[in-house]
Amino acid sequence: MTDETLPQENTEDIEVVAEREMTGVASIDALIEAFPDVTFTAHSYASSDVVYHMISVPVSHWVDITQAAFDAGFDTFVDLTAIDHFAEAPRFEVAVNIISMTEVQRIILTTRVPYDNPTVPTLTDVFVGANFYEREAYDLVGVVFEGHPDLTRILLPDDWVGHPLRKDYDIGAIPVEFKAGSADL
Amino acid sequence: MTDASDTTPEDADVAVEENETVADERRRLHDIWVSGTEERMPFAHATDEGAQELLPREQDPALVLQQGIAVEDDYVEPIVAIDEERQIINIGPQHPSTHGVLRLQVELEGETVRRVKPIIGYLHTGMEKTAETLTYAQGSTNVTRMDYLSPFHNELAFSLTVEQLLGIDVPERADAIRVLMTELNRVASHLLSSATMGMDIGALSMMIYGWREREVVLDFFEKTTGLRMNHNYIRPGGVAADLPDGWEDDIVHLIKAVNDGVDEYEELLNENPIFLDRTIGVGVLTPQECMQFGISGPLARASGIDFDLRKVMPYSGIDKYDFDVPLGLHGDANDRYHVRIEEIRESLKIAEQIVESIPAGDYRSPDPKVTPPPRKRIDESMEALIHHFKIFTSGIEVPPGTAYQSVEGPRGEIGCHMVSKGGTKPWRMHWRAPSFAAVQSLPTMMTDTLIADLIAALASTDPVLGDVDR
Numbered sequence: 001m002t003d004e005t006l007p008q009e010n011t012e013d014i015e016v017v018a019e020r021e022m023t024g025v026a027s028i029d030a031l032i033e034a035f036p037d038v039t040f041t042a043h044s045y046a047s048s049d050v051v052y053h054m055i056s057v058p059v060s061h062w063v064d065i066t067q068a069a070f071d072a073g074f075d076t077f078v079d080l081t082a083i084d085h086f087a088e089a090p091r092f093e094v095a096v097n098i099i100s101m102t103e104v105q106r107i108i109l110t111t112r113v114p115y116d117n118p119t120v121p122t123l124t125d126v127f128v129g130a131n132f133y134e135r136e137a138y139d140l141v142g143v144v145f146e147g148h149p150d151l152t153r154i155l156l157p158d159d160w161v162g163h164p165l166r167k168d169y170d171i172g173a174i175p176v177e178f179k180a181g182s183a184d185l
Numbered sequence: 186m187t188d189a190s191d192t193t194p195e196d197a198d199v200a201v202e203e204n205e206t207v208a209d210e211r212r213r214l215h216d217i218w219v220s221g222t223e224e225r226m227p228f229a230h231a232t233d234e235g236a237q238e239l240l241p242r243e244q245d246p247a248l249v250l251q252q253g254i255a256v257e258d259d260y261v262e263p264i265v266a267i268d269e270e271r272q273i274i275n276i277g278p279q280h281p282s283t284h285g286v287l288r289l290q291v292e293l294e295g296e297t298v299r300r301v302k303p304i305i306g307y308l309h310t311g312m313e314k315t316a317e318t319l320t321y322a323q324g325s326t327n328v329t330r331m332d333y334l335s336p337f338h339n340e341l342a343f344s345l346t347v348e349q350l351l352g353i354d355v356p357e358r359a360d361a362i363r364v365l366m367t368e369l370n371r372v373a374s375h376l377l378s379s380a381t382m383g384m385d386i387g388a389l390s391m392m393i394y395g396w397r398e399r400e401v402v403l404d405f406f407e408k409t410t411g412l413r414m415n416h417n418y419i420r421p422g423g424v425a426a427d428l429p430d431g432w433e434d435d436i437v438h439l440i441k442a443v444n445d446g447v448d449e450y451e452e453l454l455n456e457n458p459i460f461l462d463r464t465i466g467v468g469v470l471t472p473q474e475c476m477q478f479g480i481s482g483p484l485a486r487a488s489g490i491d492f493d494l495r496k497v498m499p500y501s502g503i504d505k506y507d508f509d510v511p512l513g514l515h516g517d518a519n520d521r522y523h524v525r526i527e528e529i530r531e532s533l534k535i536a537e538q539i540v541e542s543i544p545a546g547d548y549r550s551p552d553p554k555v556t557p558p559p560r561k562r563i564d565e566s567m568e569a570l571i572h573h574f575k576i577f578t579s580g581i582e583v584p585p586g587t588a589y590q591s592v593e594g595p596r597g598e599i600g601c602h603m604v605s606k607g608g609t610k611p612w613r614m615h616w617r618a619p620s621f622a623a624v625q626s627l628p629t630m631m632t633d634t635l636i637a638d639l640i641a642a643l644a645s646t647d648p649v650l651g652d653v654d655r
Contacts, residue, residue, distance in 0.1 A: 076476040077478065078617065079479065081615040081617075085604075095602065097600070104497045129478035129479045129622060129625060129626075131625065132625040136621075150240060153306075155309040155654060157306070164314050165313060171318060
């Protein structure tokens with residue numbers, strides 16, 4: 001694996017340039033106040049007047065901050081996924097997508113983990129629905145969710161080798177044997 | 186015949202080895218070759234181990250949250266579990282009422298379902314990986330095959346995400362065409378869902394009627410896009426072609442035909458005592474369960490959650506149109522049927538308004554980054570030919586970034602989480618599939634109900650396995 005030669009950064013120091021300041025969202029403000037020692041960095045994306053926020057959090061506070069977001073009103077689970085940023089220093093990104101139905105706000109919390117220890121604490125204690133999504137992320141990207149009640153492969157067979165959505169996993173091919181039409185015959 | 190004492194240990198070893206070669210042969214036939222791996226994988230019985238296994242009862246994570254009503258089975262005594270009295274059977278993956286290749290491992294006590302484990306992956310074709318090898322211009326051909334009953338919604342979610350990364354807008358006419366096609370797609374999908382739900386619980390004629398009206402909608406799709414499903418019609422930057430001549434008359438005819446059909450279904454089912462008995466109080470999900478499992482769409486609205494992305498996070502200017510969001514009260518199969526039937530009517534209402542109010546103009550973005558030059562210019566200009574060629578061979582250049590965009594599909598929130606690192610292909614595309622969340626909630630819905638209700642609850646969930654497995 002080429003990844004081992006890459007410099008491993010401390011996962012606590014993720015710097016993402018804030019595209020816009022988070023303002024006007026009471027529940028996110030409450031989140032920031034609750035964790036004064038954590039640096040929140042946020043992107044905002046607008047499409048047809050709908051704005052959502054993408055917040056990077058350190059993996060050490062992954063469950064705490066999600067729980068705090070849950071308590072602040074982001075109580076609806078939507079999606080959880082993992083992304084392989086191959087050749088970047090903390091290689092894997094885990095993103096959980098939650099919404100607040102009362103405030104009609106969407107936030108995507110993300111965290112980064114390195115290749116040599118791709119372990120993220122499970123969110124199944126906060127959202128029961130994270131169960132299948134974490135199994136999918138484990139199956140396809142190979143991020144290990146610590147404390148998950150049943151972390152097994154979900155889409156691929158149990159005896160599958162490797163995690164296909166990693167960037168260093170070959171797309172693969174099945175060799176086809178052409179028996180007829182060759183010049184030798 | 187020789188005596189048993191004549192068999193030497195060496196002979197026995199040879200026999201074992203012969204057996205092993207037979208197993209080796211079989212292994213060679215059944216193993217999947219992964220490029221880059223030299224070693225053959227050890228043979229495993231993949232059907233009864235690991236993820237396929239029903240966990241010990243005390244460790245089962247599926248029932249953490251169950252709050253819905255339990256079965257009132259007055260003929261089954263509420264005894265403490267006796268293992269000998271319980272049996273584990275498999276429903277599916279090859280079973281007509283599992284709507285595809287869903288496999289349910291069910292622990293039964295008599296006729297009562299005590300535990301359910303959904304096992305998925307039988308239709309997994311690695312479409313998220315495939316998406317990384319296709320350009321943005323080709324991507325919508327891939328996503329349209331995921332939830333094959335709502336292809337337009339998939340294409341729309343994909344196109345909106347790419348447009349969000351590109352930072353472009355589409356003309357108003359393209360928006361109106363997109364809304365028209367997705368709402369008609371919702372009608373077609375709900376008609377099919379009602380039809381199969383009827384058939385699964387014994388109202389066989391419902392199957393004929395539902396498909397009959399769906400055919401009218403599909404005819405319009407075929408006329409517009411050339412295909413009945415997997416259209417690749419909504420693309421980044423607009424739609425592939427303008428609506429065909431005389432489409433207004435087609436829509437007026439379609440609205441009348443489907444509305445008449447829906448009236449017929451309601452006459453057929455609404456008061457039908459068998460239908461009511463089979464659906465009322467079956468497959469209940471509480472609002473809190475919906476929020477925890479990420480259930481959205483008609484399932485959540487049948488549980489009384491007033492949340493429709495078309496209203497709260499509108500896309501493609503859908504908030505301009507006047508429509509209502511039907512809500513259920515009890516979150517059972519009967520409420521889901523009613524919510525879907527009412528959503529058909531509301532979607533037709535939107536289609537009616539589009540016929541009256543569609544703006545004139547272009548159906549594609551004028552941005553040359555995503556739109557090839559018009560056909561006429563290609564004949565006249567070399568640069569236009571090159572431009573056309575570049576878009577369809579190299580693809581659209583998309584700046585780096587991450588974007589999430591979701592649309593309200595017939596089964597709930599269809600979302601596209603896309604990471605771009607520049608270039609013409611997405612770095613990663615994750616699909617937020619509504620049926621995946623719905624399948625996850627099946628144990629909560631089905632535990633402690635009767636096995637007949639399991640079929641009705643599954644039918645009311647309306648999962649599409651192409652969407653679950655991707």
